[in-house]
Every structure is written in C-alpha cells, then in structure tokens.
Amino acid sequence: MTPSSVATPPAPEANASGWSRESGQAPPESSAGATLRRAKLGDALLGWACRLSAALIALMLISLIVVLVHSAWPAIRQFGPGFLVSSEWRANEIERPVRDAAGKLILRDGETVMETLPPAFGALPVIWGTAVSSAIALLIAVPISLSAAIFLVRVAPKLKIAGAASFLIEFLAAVPSLAFGVWALFVLAPIFQTYVGPFLYRIFEPIPGLRWMFYESVTVAGRTIERPIPLTGRDLFTGSLILAIMILPIVTSVSRDVLRAVPRTQIEGTLALGATWWQSCIAMLRYGRSGLMGAIMLGLARAAGETMAVTMVIGNNNQISPSPFAPAQTMASVLANEFGEASEGLHRAALLYVALILLTMSLIFNVIARRLVIGRLASVSH
Amino acid sequence: MTGSFAEFRRRTFSSIMFGLCAGGAALIISILLLVIGYLVWIGVSSLSWEFLTAVPTGDVANPGGMRHAIDGTIILVALASLVGVPIGVLAGIYLSEYPTEYAVTGPLRFIADVLTGVPSIVVGILGYELFVVPVSRWTQSTISYSGYAGAAALAFIMIPIVARTTEEMLRLVPKNYREGSLALGATRAQTIFRVVLPGAFGGVATGIMLAMGRIAGETAPLLFTALGSRLLTHNPAEPFPSLTLQIYTYATGPYPEQKRLAWAGILVLLAMLFVVNLSIRLIAARHARTRVGA
Numbered sequence: 001m002t003p004s005s006v007a008t009p010p011a012p013e014a015n016a017s018g019w020s021r022e023s024g025q026a027p028p029e030s031s032a033g034a035t036l037r038r039a040k041l042g043d044a045l046l047g048w049a050c051r052l053s054a055a056l057i058a059l060m061l062i063s064l065i066v067v068l069v070h071s072a073w074p075a076i077r078q079f080g081p082g083f084l085v086s087s088e089w090r091a092n093e094i095e096r097p098v099r100d101a102a103g104k105l106i107l108r109d110g111e112t113v114m115e116t117l118p119p120a121f122g123a124l125p126v127i128w129g130t131a132v133s134s135a136i137a138l139l140i141a142v143p144i145s146l147s148a149a150i151f152l153v154r155v156a157p158k159l160k161i162a163g164a165a166s167f168l169i170e171f172l173a174a175v176p177s178l179a180f181g182v183w184a185l186f187v188l189a190p191i192f193q194t195y196v197g198p199f200l201y202r203i204f205e206p207i208p209g210l211r212w213m214f215y216e217s218v219t220v221a222g223r224t225i226e227r228p229i230p231l232t233g234r235d236l237f238t239g240s241l242i243l244a245i246m247i248l249p250i251v252t253s254v255s256r257d258v259l260r261a262v263p264r265t266q267i268e269g270t271l272a273l274g275a276t277w278w279q280s281c282i283a284m285l286r287y288g289r290s291g292l293m294g295a296i297m298l299g300l301a302r303a304a305g306e307t308m309a310v311t312m313v314i315g316n317n318n319q320i321s322p323s324p325f326a327p328a329q330t331m332a333s334v335l336a337n338e339f340g341e342a343s344e345g346l347h348r349a350a351l352l353y354v355a356l357i358l359l360t361m362s363l364i365f366n367v368i369a370r371r372l373v374i375g376r377l378a379s380v381s382h
Numbered sequence: 383m384t385g386s387f388a389e390f391r392r393r394t395f396s397s398i399m400f401g402l403c404a405g406g407a408a409l410i411i412s413i414l415l416l417v418i419g420y421l422v423w424i425g426v427s428s429l430s431w432e433f434l435t436a437v438p439t440g441d442v443a444n445p446g447g448m449r450h451a452i453d454g455t456i457i458l459v460a461l462a463s464l465v466g467v468p469i470g471v472l473a474g475i476y477l478s479e480y481p482t483e484y485a486v487t488g489p490l491r492f493i494a495d496v497l498t499g500v501p502s503i504v505v506g507i508l509g510y511e512l513f514v515v516p517v518s519r520w521t522q523s524t525i526s527y528s529g530y531a532g533a534a535a536l537a538f539i540m541i542p543i544v545a546r547t548t549e550e551m552l553r554l555v556p557k558n559y560r561e562g563s564l565a566l567g568a569t570r571a572q573t574i575f576r577v578v579l580p581g582a583f584g585g586v587a588t589g590i591m592l593a594m595g596r597i598a599g600e601t602a603p604l605l606f607t608a609l610g611s612r613l614l615t616h617n618p619a620e621p622f623p624s625l626t627l628q629i630y631t632y633a634t635g636p637y638p639e640q641k642r643l644a645w646a647g648i649l650v651l652l653a654m655l656f657v658v659n660l661s662i663r664l665i666a667a668r669h670a671r672t673r674v675g676a
Binding site: 039040042043045046047049050051052053054056057058060061063064067068071143144145146147148150151152154155156165167168169170171172173174175176177178179180181182183185186187245248249252253257258261276277278279281291294297298300301304305306307308312331332335336339340351352355358359362363 | 392393395396397399400402403404405406407409410411413414417418420421468469470472473475476477479480486489490493494495496497498499500501502503504507508510511512538541542545546550554569570571572574585588591592595596598599600601602605606626629630633634644645648651652655656658659660663
C-alpha cells in the first residue's frame, strides 16, 4: 500500500451523514478531515483557474470582433456591403486624363482635360486571391497528408522508420512560414519563371479552351487588347504551391496523432472480418474523424491566413484575373503590405474592414470544413 | 467462385492505395529534405561567429550580426509562454475534464477552434489597435511599438493552440483511468494532476512545443506591434527586435550582404527550433518510459 496521499475514505456512518460538509470530526480523523479540506480547496482552486482560462478564450474572440468592428467603422459606414463586390483599390486620389466615348483624349485650350478620382476601396480582388489560393493548396495537400499519416501509423512502425519519419515531419511543421517564404522567393520563383512556367505554356497554350490561362485583357488608351501575361514566377500559382507545401506537415502530424490513437482492436476487428488493408484504413479514418476534421481545419486556417510566404511570392497585385499565372493579392498580404504605411483615416479603416472580412471568412471556412469532412466520412461508412 | 473478381478488385485497389500512401509519405519527406537542405546549405556558408555576437553596423557592405534579434526572439517567446502556457493548459483541462458544466464546453471549443484559425496578421493588427494605439494615446507620445505588445500578440496565438491540443490529448486518456482514480477516493484535482495529465504528458508537451515553435517563427503578428529594432535592447517597453522581423527586412531588401545575413538568420532560427523540438521529444520519451516502469 502506498502512503495515503489521496483522501482516506471516511467511515460509513460519517458518509451517510454527509461527510463532505463535516468540519469538525473526532480526534483520530482530524488529519483526514484537514486533508479532505485541503483537497477540496485544491479542487475549487483548479476549477476556478480552469474556468477563468476558458472564459479568457471567449473574451479573446469578443475583443477581436469588437476592436475590429470599432476601428473599421468609418469604412463600414462609407462602403457598406458593397465593399465585398467592388474591385477598385486606390489608396490615394489620382488624376487622369478624361477620354471621350471613342477613347480619345479631350483637349481644351491645348491641354488635356484631367479628372480627379477620389480614394476608393473594394475587397473583391483580395477575397478572390485568398479563396482561390487556399482552395488550390488544400486540393494538393490534403490527399498527400492523409495518405502519409496512414503510412506513418500503419506501415512505418513495421519498417522501424516511424520515429525518424515522424520527427522529420514534426520538424517541418515547426519550420516558420518566413523560411518557406525566403526559399520560395529565392528558389521556387526563379525555377517557375525559367523552367516550369514556359513548360506549362508550351503544353497548355495550344489547347483552345485554355487561352485565358496565359492572356489577359487590358485597356490601353481606350482600346481593349489581349496580351500575354508575363511569367514572372511570382503569381497565384507559386503562392498556392508554397501554401500547399506549408500546410502539408501540420495536417500530416495532427492526422497521425489522431490515427495513432485508434485502438488496435478496431483495426484487428476489421481485418478479422476479412477487410483488406485499405478497408481497415477507412475504418481507422472513420474512427478518428473528429480529430482528422481538426487536422484539415488547422491546415485550411493556416492557408487562408498565411501571410509572409504568400506576400513574398504572390506578386501583390490588387486585380482579379482568372489565370493562375497572373500576380494576385490575398487579404493577408494586402494587410502586411499596406497597414504599416496606411496613414490615419479611410485607408486604415478599409484595411481593418479587410481584416474583419478575413476573420469572418476564416470562421466560415472552419464551419464549412467541419460540415464537409463529417459528411464525407459519414458517406464512406455506408 | 462468384466473388472472385470482386475479391481481386478489392485486393488490387487496396494495394494501389498502399502504394499511394507510401508515395505521400515519401513526397513529404523529400520536400522537407529539399527545403531544409537548401536553407542549411546556403545558411552555413553565410554563418559566422560575428553573426551571433555582433549587432548591426548600419553599413550595408559590412552589416554586422544579429545578436540583438536572437536575444529579442528568445525574450519575446519567453514572455509569451509565461502567459500562454498556463492559461492554455488550464483551458484545455476545462474543455476536457469539465465537459458537462453549464453546457458551455461545446461553444468554447468552437471558439478556441475559430481562434486557432485567426490569421496571424489579424492578431498583429489587433495587437496594434489594443496595445499600441491606447498606449500611444495614454503617454501622448509617438506610436508606442513595444516588446510587450509583441509578446501579447504571440500569447494570443499560443493560448488557443495549447488549449485545443491539450484537450485532444487529455481525451485520449481512457475514461476508466479517471473513474478508477475517483473510485479510490481521489479528488478531481488529484485525478487530473496525477492520472490524466501524466498519461497525456507526451501529447501535451508536443502541443506546447508546436505552439512555441510556431510563435518563435511568427513574423506577421510582430510587424505592427514589436516593429523591430536595430539596437540591442532587453527592455520590452521599447520597439523590440526579433529574428524573423530582421530576416524579413533583409530578405526583401536590395543589399546582397544583408540577404546573406537573412539566410544565416533562417539557419539560426531553424537550429533553435530543432533543439527545442529534439529536447522536448527526449523528455517526453523518458517520461513515457518511467511511467511504464512505475
């Protein structure tokens, strides 16, 4: 018997009379009573520490929303919901020559007539950039991550490489986005510019339906012309690819933890019933679905809000283009690029409006991802 | 043998999926080796003793070192962990061990999930609005960027991650351990500290480690809070340097000598993360062994 560090069970008659509220007891039991009181105090302290910490989490979200809405209020009042569908983004007012219907400059007294455009802000280009780059990244990363997680749990232990492989992937999860950003900027982007971009161009450009991937329509001097998009390597495609690489390890390592927690009997049970290796893997995936949902959710959250690496390679152009080879901008990258330089006023409020949308979008992504994953895994079971 | 073709198809499909799973693992490992190998290769050739001990000179041809930034990152992570780890673990315990209380556990877990999804740049902007702007107004000075604001932003990122991973790991501890402990007369606190937490120590430590690694490498939350500095300072009330901010400044700047320092900085950052990663892994493994032996 170990010395009693836990409270000694009280005598039956004390128990029947409600021992837990008893303060004074017979001398032989007084030390047990003190232990009990101390234990109850410890319980209460721990309980309240936990409650306060949990309440702080709620407070964090509330303060996030309140502060962002409050600071973005000038922009919200001025642009309203139209902010979401407007694609103009001018931080400063600009002057430009007025053109007539035929696109000719209007001259008066030998001078071109100028018009002044006020600053205007619309979030559609950055919403587009964020949504498309995150979607491409998830499409690439999730299948690879789940298959690697299954390998790490089901196969690697037999080959005695589970520890090493897990360590490598965990370490990759810990590599900061800045490192990926520097790597992407100095290594990936030049490779895409020199080799991958031209290669894809040679393959896909002749296909009639895919012209939009390599040409953009621009209005020059009142006329709309079609011109090839310069393949710089700093575009939506490179940004999506580095995003995919960056969310691989986090999705893999969390999925692996979840799958490893599936009881052995579950796997052995399916195998005993005649399931193939893959069918037993599906049973594992079903068993761990809530955790796997968390894993994918983490990956999506990281992709949608990823800032530094994307800022360095996505090209930072506030325009919508259907082509994956055009420079783009995400909500996070526009914040990183412009918030520091935004002077007081509408520009800063508009950026805070973008931040608010980014926050809302990440919330919606979380909910959708949750629904989708539960739905898909449930349908696998039938 | 009516089912033989279906059986063949079933087995073949399984083999194909097996191959794909192995391929997925191999792909991730090779990407890792490619990225890390390149960073280390260039980084080592740029690293010098001066890098670790000198501070910036202001001369672009001979830019000095990053001692100030290394100190800055260590102090920022320590400050953030001091706040973030206890709160995160306690909140995780609440989510896992008090599941029926007031029916708030579900919504709280949802909020924690949402918070882990909050983009780090948004956290940086919140830090600016919540700590930098009011302090500037209060002291009536110019914009008061500070290390405290940076550490607060990092703690904001850390807390929900630690809470959720702690909860997930505590949930993996079988329910009958808790019931056994409670049935022997242990209180709730004793059950949590002596049965549940030790049973999940490895997982909880991994979660904390991942969170610390993540905030050590964060740049975006510090852009508008700590701001960065070229001076060696240990006073978090001032604009504060960090390795990541300094690397970002140098990597996107125009000077080749500073770009070399950025490569070396990333190597130092990776080495710091590697050491933390490895040591906590060893602690967790030793802890697991002693638990089994006890």
